[in-house]
Amino acid sequence: MIEFQKVGVVYNNEVEALKNIDLVIKGPTITGIIGPNGSGKSTLLKAALGVVRASGKVMLDGIQANKALKRIAYVAQKSSIDLSFPITVRECVALGTLPSLGLFKRITREEWESVDKALEIVGLSEQSQRQISALSGGQFQRVLIARCLVQNAEYLFLDEPFVGVDMVSEDIIIKILKDLKSKGKTILIVHHDLNKVEGYFDQVVMLNREIIAAGKTAQVFTVPNLKRAYGENILVERGE
Amino acid sequence: MLAEFIHGLQTFHFLQNALITAVVVGIVSGVVGCFIILRGMSLMGDAISHAVLPGVAVAYILNINFFVGATIFGIMASVIITYIKENSLIKSDTAIGITFSSFLALGVILIGLARTSTDLFHILFGNILAVQDIDKWITIVVSLIVLLVIILYFKELLLTSFDPQMAKALGMRVNFYHYMLMMLLTLVAVTAMQSVGTILIVALLITPAATAYLFTKTLKAMIFLAAGIGAAVSVVGLFIGYSYNIAVGSSIVITAAIVFLISFFISPKQRYLKRKVRK
Ligand SMILES: Nc1ncnc2c1ncn2[C@@H]1O[C@H](COP(=O)(O)OP(=O)(O)OP(=O)(O)O)[C@@H](O)[C@H]1O
Ligand SMILES: [Mg+2]
16 A cells, blocks of 8 residues: 655745645555646656655555665656666666665576566567667567566556557556556556556546546546646547 | 887886786776766766876875875865756756866966976876886775775666666665765776876776777676776787887877777677668
8 A cells, every 4th residue: 555645745946746645545456647747747656766855755555665665666757778778688677686685696596587587578588688779669668667577566656658669568568567466566657648548547646736636537537627637628538 | 029018028127017007007997987988977087087186286295195185186076076066057067177177277286386397297198107116006906996896886886877767766875876986986097197197097988998888788798898908908008108119198098099999890889881881
């Protein structure tokens, strides 16, 4: 269970990115966080991770989240990773073992096996010895998912994992995530494609600096809520 | 000529010192240089290596070993640069430019005051043939320390260089590793000063690492190759400088540049030739 208690974030003493966020997310679930650009979606995840300074509290199963960081696997939005960095796909995924490794420790054979298994799950076994610069954007996103799998964390925070990913990769990733949920993981996904929300999430949180609505998709996706979050001019076409 | 060089090595203690120091400096510069270029800190490397100059002057004035003074000023420069960058909207290249030029100017003045102006040229352009035993040993010990730190913290340095966002999300102190690298960079700059001089240190840091980068697909491979190239160009540069009686530091730098240039055209990553052929 993730609890946000009166969480607020102010950047540079002027931009109030989040205010008064009270939210309880029970696991195992897949929760979508949606809202327009600049609405504080990424900030919400960063506040939980303690990467930005936030007021209020974020608790993971009753423990302060920033004291339980090893229980969270995080994929940042359009990560700042330099794709020309000299690292192979397999090594990149193996970085997922780092949180549990101490000084002097090396990656064990079992851990390498879990790395290879994760690569198989995301369908990149054949690329494992390639340098990451040789991957497409969607393949690289799958590498980051594989790294999360290796981290074997109870909570997954994914910030826009489907950007630049084709439908095939997206389907693969969502299947993996649903499988993880069935294994007891709690997953938070920042997402901005309103049209594909239905089948993906158990529940959604609609955000625009504060929480507009939270709950089952159908309850949240009402015209008044959408207008409050996105402004009066939004046009939403719901599929049948 | 090679025979002469080898004979010189057998005969002259100063040449032995020069060779050992050059090789050690080449190795450690190559290794640290990998992190410098991958983190986009080349300019920082340049700045720190210039900023050690006043430290050397102060060391002369106080009659202490130049290592001590240079290290202190190098660290001071890195702290000032990082402070300006983090506490204002001024971009880091600007902060670097301001800091290192002032340090360099201060250094020139101080060296003038210290009345060792004959040495200024050597400090600026290196004087590996005059390396004393004590300097050689300090170079070896400092280099071993630098390499040891890198081996111990390899995983952390890898992650904070490659994916600082993940590192932060895991609660790692990314800034700590930044300062650690600055510290290592300063130590390397001070050792490399003897070999190529403050003006050209950045070449020894960056060129072998950049060359290695062209051929490798893992950081470990890149580090080993950069160390090898750093050592090799140092030996060749020393040989050329000694044999033709030209400045050794500059010979080393030019050798490194030539190796880079050749690599640039033949490396699989660049595929420059292939592209040309295909056209
Ligand atoms: N490091 C920062 N410094 C200052 N302001 C910031 C910083 N990061 C974000 N902001 C501001 O905070 C607000 C929320 O940003 P955030 O990145 O959380 O939005 P988002 O919902 O993730 O948007 P997007 O859909 O574009 O990813 C924005 O107004 C943004 O300009
Ligand atoms: Mg965002």
